[in-house]
Amino acid sequence: MVRPIRKLFLALVAATALTAALPAYAESSLLNVSYDVSRDFYKDYNPIFQKHWKTTTGESIELKQSHAGSSKQVRAVADGLEADVVTMNQASDIDFLVEKGLVVKDYAKKFPNNASPYTSTMVFIVRKGNPKALMDWPDLVKPGVQVILPHPKNTGNGRYSYLAAWGYALKQPGANDKAAQEFVGKLLKNAPLFASGGRDATTSFMQRKLGDVLVSFESEAELIAKEFGKGEFDVVYPSLSILTEFPVALVEKVVDKKGTRKQAQAYLDYLWSKEGQENAAQNYLRPRDPELLRKYAAQFPAIRTFTVDEVFGGWPKAFPAHFKDGGTFDQIYQSK
């Protein structure tokens, strides 16, 4: 037992020495606290911004990233993690920081496009050749079809999948909330499991070959192709889906304290630049720039979408109605 302890001790000493040495570089530094799967996007974006910052101001800037489940990240920021900016996959996460007084209330208006520099949508990923002919949402509630999706209550992509199906059902002629709940209930009955996250759902569908259809972000489909090969699956665009927005915000308290407001603002602003938008498209996220959207049209087929704001009156209404305890998801699973 002695040796591992000594190793741990040495590691601790090394870590302390390292953190002590770090402030020697007196350049400004930003911490971007983000959700899980934005890792690739920001890994590409950060050097782009660093270059831009260097050429326009002559200053170099250090950019640090932190990625994990979005609500976990937001709780960490609320508990004192000094994030200059937060880049999330759901407005409800940033709303929590608004509640805590860390982010301004009208953060969505501080940047164009609802403060979401790019979007995505929920699509179906089916087995090669689409053997069960799953074309649209009603096909997913048919008996005998197995649907794979992440936990609709506990995960961001699960919630988007849930709302996408709900919104579709609601837009059918003569439909109301009750009919939509029934529709979503039938869809959930076709789920053999609720994956613990987006990647876990993908693994279950692609590697463990569970289910007939995976409901996922359009951007995820391209990553699956990279990982498992294009020939393994087809992507089906339903007739109507949800527009998923990824809002960004300045953490006011932190940038004021650290004196990094200028840099943080520029960092987020530049997401809407041509370079920033092109980076989104290259990461399979739909850019807001209409010109670039046309340029990458082959990658982003036209699809009719609705936003959470349009159909559900925004996240502050949608979240409690559907995903809080006693909300529609819980109602579906009440035995009485």
Next chain:
Amino acid sequence: MNKRVLPGFGLSLGVTLVYLSLLILLPLSGLVFKSSSLSLTQFWDIASGERALASYRVTFGASLLAALINALFGLIVAWMLVRYPFPGKRLVDSLVDLPFALPTAVAGITLATLYAGNGWIGRHLEPLGLKVAFTPLGIVVALTFISLPFVVRTLQPVIEDIEPEIEEAAASLGASRLHTFTRVLFPAIFPALLTGFTLAFSRAIGEYGSVIFIAGNMPLISEITPLLIISKLEQYDVVGATALACVMLAISFLLLLGVNAIQWWAANRHQGDHQGPERASQ
């Protein structure tokens, strides 16, 4: 005057109390304190909801099953490792610790892949009508995996302490092999087995990381209580989460207290039987 034979009592007691308070009592009282902002009815509504009750059944049932399985097979493994020399023994011995070291998420994902319908193990079980991954059975498998070392590592030193002469004496006095085991060996091992069982059980109750990947997480069927706690946190409902945590804490504490009582009783009975100078080591 200090009547104790061993020096350093005061210092050790001080260190023990401070250490335990900082590490265990303080966080736990924080938990209870936080949940106390709920009214009693609110607390009761959260703690006794249909989903919550189902999750207690899954969590405690699967943990109990896993601990029982490990009590049996862990005993066999420990016995094997202590009593018989065989090639590769040290390797097998170190394998036992693997579940300690492996990140639980890795264990969960690996087990889910193995036991899924097309996995190495799952594809042989599925034709028999046995679904493991993404059912409550999968939870038992994950919990059995992570709690195995507790039983084996608790039993090993105790079995090492049993001298072969005791068995020889029993044999020479005419005891059959079964009799030797039930009357001589097992009573000596039992307290340690109970400790190992308890450790495995408590470890399993709190497990989250490996279970969520293999459980399937279906409400009322395969949701564990820690998942419901996470679900509350996802809603930024920290107080609600602490309510569920308090219930788990209370049930676990009562169960552990009960097991300790049995252990105390067994240890005493064992000593009374043999009147030996050696005390049961647990």
